[in-house]
Amino acid sequence: MGMNLTLKVWRQNGPSDEGRMVTYKVEDVSPDMSFLEMLDVLNERLILEGDDPVAFDHDCREGICGMCGMVINGVAHGEQRATTTCQLHMRHFKDGDEVTIEPWRAAPFPVVKDLVVDRSSFDRIIQAGGFISVPAGSAPDAHSVPVKKEDADAAFDAATCIGCGACVAACPNGSASLFTAAKITHLGLLPQGQPERDSRAKAMVEQMDLEGFGGCTNTGECTAVCPKGIPLDTIARMNADYLKASK
């Protein structure tokens, strides 16, 4: 016997539509379903009824692509820690629960439709400096440039950022600092990232501000909801690099 849930879902026909919360009942939800599968069930019913299915982003459904993401009961990706929406399972909900589902809310993430937001602003932050310039050719030997173990570990931790945007959604200031800092840390800790370290920090932070994200006040809400647990000290590292570059 599955669960019966009441969903309150944000519906918005397009970028210029005003949008509204719409209530749906979903019956017989299996605890083994993922959150997205539960929405699939709702959508199949809506299609059969001739209604418009709820649009949401998704791709790999195994927590590594960064496409899915919605604010579930006021928490980005739901209350389960270090979990993307696709990896959130219905066993964390109870029969009779009311579940509010909203898109990421930020001016630089305009709603495309329903729960789908346009995150091109993240792409532009990456384009501003989230790369290293190397001569193309065959891949170098893995051990040709030595990297300290702890630097490699910290860089890899930062590199696990999947760019889902939960940090922005959870931040009371709508800041993209954790995302930007993850990229700056990932490249700035490695020898290959050193030549452009200062210009990268400056360009990416300036692009982040230009996109209209808010400022960081170190609330830590971003790290708490991050499905990859990107640590808050990446932001301290970004600030240090940015201050050094601005001198």
Added chain:
Amino acid sequence: MAVTGAILVLFLLGHMVGNLKAFFGGDAFNHYAEWLRTMGSPAVPYRVLLTVVEIVLVVAVVLHMWSAVSLARRASQARPVKYAAKRKSQANGYATHTMRYGGVIILLFVIWHLLDMTFGTVNPKGFDAAPYDRLVAGFDPSRWWVTLFYVVAMIMVGLHLRHGLWSAFQTLGLASGRSYGKLKAAAALVSLVLVVGFLSVPVGVMIGVIK
């Protein structure tokens, strides 16, 4: 935020230690108040250093508020459509979420405090009384609501610094994952010492230890 906040914290530490002179009697307290004005004498003229400190503090307060207002404005521009569901703090950040309204309460307190103890406008003894007399009259048990306001404001200062102190290190890029534990513990300790130190004087007057 970080730099101006640091200036204000240094001031608070000095101010709190100075206040404790009240426990050594009226003469000690009044003498300390006079010393603030004759610092550096005779090389520096009367009240010059104190005036310099006052100017630095006013500039720091104004810039601190300006930073806070611009951060709040950027935040509201970055999220024009609010969430329908109430967002729960996932970072256990109670102190963090008091920063904005707590800052306003602290500002109102500072205005009252200056009218009370500096200009004497709202003090029963007025501007011409000795600092110690103003202090004792200001926290007279009959004016319990003033003392209550001081207590609320000081708790706000404590919460403000609980987040503000380590946050300043983070903003200036001086924090790291390894130092968070120590920074947060130090922030809590300094906040607690300041709150207890500041509250000891009005409470001392209230219970008659300072009279």
